Amino acid sequence: MTYAVTVADLSAPGGPFELRQREITEPGPDEVLVRLVATGVCHTDLVTAARPIVPGQILGHEGAGVVEAVGDGVGAVEPGDHVVLSYSWCGECANCSRGRMAYCARFLELNYVGERFFGQSSFATFTLTSERNVIRVAKDLPFEFLAPLGCGVQTGAGAVLNVLKPEKGSSLAVFALGAVGLSAVMAASIAGCERIVAIDPNPVRRALALELGATEAVDPADAPRGDMDYSVECVGNPDVVKAAVKSLASPGECVTLGFKGQRNPVELDQMALMSGRGIRGSIEGDGIPQRFIPELIKYHRQGRLPVERLVRTYAFTEINEAFASAGRGDAIKPVLIF
Numbered sequence: 001m002t003y004a005v006t007v008a009d010l011s012a013p014g015g016p017f018e019l020r021q022r023e024i025t026e027p028g029p030d031e032v033l034v035r036l037v038a039t040g041v042c043h044t045d046l047v048t049a050a051r052p053i054v055p056g057q058i059l060g061h062e063g064a065g066v067v068e069a070v071g072d073g074v075g076a077v078e079p080g081d082h083v084v085l086s087y088s089w090c091g092e093c094a095n096c097s098r099g100r101m102a103y104c105a106r107f108l109e110l111n112y113v114g115e116r117f118f119g120q121s122s123f124a125t126f127t128l129t130s131e132r133n134v135i136r137v138a139k140d141l142p143f144e145f146l147a148p149l150g151c152g153v154q155t156g157a158g159a160v161l162n163v164l165k166p167e168k169g170s171s172l173a174v175f176a177l178g179a180v181g182l183s184a185v186m187a188a189s190i191a192g193c194e195r196i197v198a199i200d201p202n203p204v205r206r207a208l209a210l211e212l213g214a215t216e217a218v219d220p221a222d223a224p225r226g227d228m229d230y231s232v233e234c235v236g237n238p239d240v241v242k243a244a245v246k247s248l249a250s251p252g253e254c255v256t257l258g259f260k261g262q263r264n265p266v267e268l269d270q271m272a273l274m275s276g277r278g279i280r281g282s283i284e285g286d287g288i289p290q291r292f293i294p295e296l297i298k299y300h301r302q303g304r305l306p307v308e309r310l311v312r313t314y315a316f317t318e319i320n321e322a323f324a325s326a327g328r329g330d331a332i333k334p335v336l337i338f
Contacts, residue, residue, distance in 0.1 A: 034129060047261040084150050175247075179332050196213055
């Protein structure tokens with residue numbers, strides 16, 4: 001049996017996308033066929049669309065939808081289940097066995113250069129993915145708010161809750177207030193940080209950060225220097241990375257999340273590090289999706305992670321408009337609806 005699928009095909013590096021018809025087969029062993037209902041547009045999609053790694057690859061990696069069929073051996077989900085899709089991991093390497101799936105030895109192969117982008121290629125009406133990519137969720141939750149949990153929200157919130165783990169009463173600065181940065185702001189509030197400084201040149205995003213839990217919101221020219229316990233950098237610009245480290249007290253710790261898609265050298269003052277400041281990167285907020293996404297949903301139900309404040313929806317046919325809005329910064333988290 002085959003299924004007719006509409007996909008958003010990247011006609012050339014940088015776009016535009018063109019909707020085309022393809023076919024996929026029914027799921028094989030350990031595979032899950034998902035009918036997509038919503039999928040987020042992430043910064044990683046923008047970077048990869050501009051500089052494709054695999055020609056002809058269908059992008060999209062924040063999918064949410066309904067299980068249509070499952071292959072032999074699949075036990076985690078069944079047809080009719082609502083699911084969020086997240087990143088791929090092998091389940092066999094040393095890091096996977098230690099519960100560090102975001103650092104799977106095959107992460108690059110499975111998420112960037114494989115047949116399916118992040119194991120899902122969710123810019124499509126249907127997708128074949130693996131059992132490890134799907135997280136079953138309650139059926140009362142809107143798909144447009146679930147989709148961003150698979151990457152952007154998981155990355156920003158996880159950087160705070162899984163990586164930095166700030167103590168109650170501590171201080172934390174967030175540099176760049178896209179979906180990842182604003183998720184970090186909300187997570188800092190969940191963690192009980194007393195001082196949460198949000199830094200971005202966009203006054204609209206600064207105002208939103210204050211509504212989402214920041215205690216201060218400033219232009220980059222007024223970023224803190226030398227007095228923050230923790231910082232999260234969400235854009236990958238070398239100057240912003242340096243500013244995030246400079247914001248730290250001694251000792252202090254920075255986590256960098258911004259994705260540039262290629263080598264991205266950053267020059268740091270070693271003496272600043274010698275005095276107790278540290279920096280590390282994080283993939284997907286160090287989240288184990290099957291555990292962390294339900295935790296994020298719990299916070300959402302409590303009103304502490306209002307993801308809906310970040311989302312602007314677009315019809316699937318409006319994918320080029322969604323990308324343009326994301327590139328301009330008009331939309332914080334565009335979500336395509338099928």
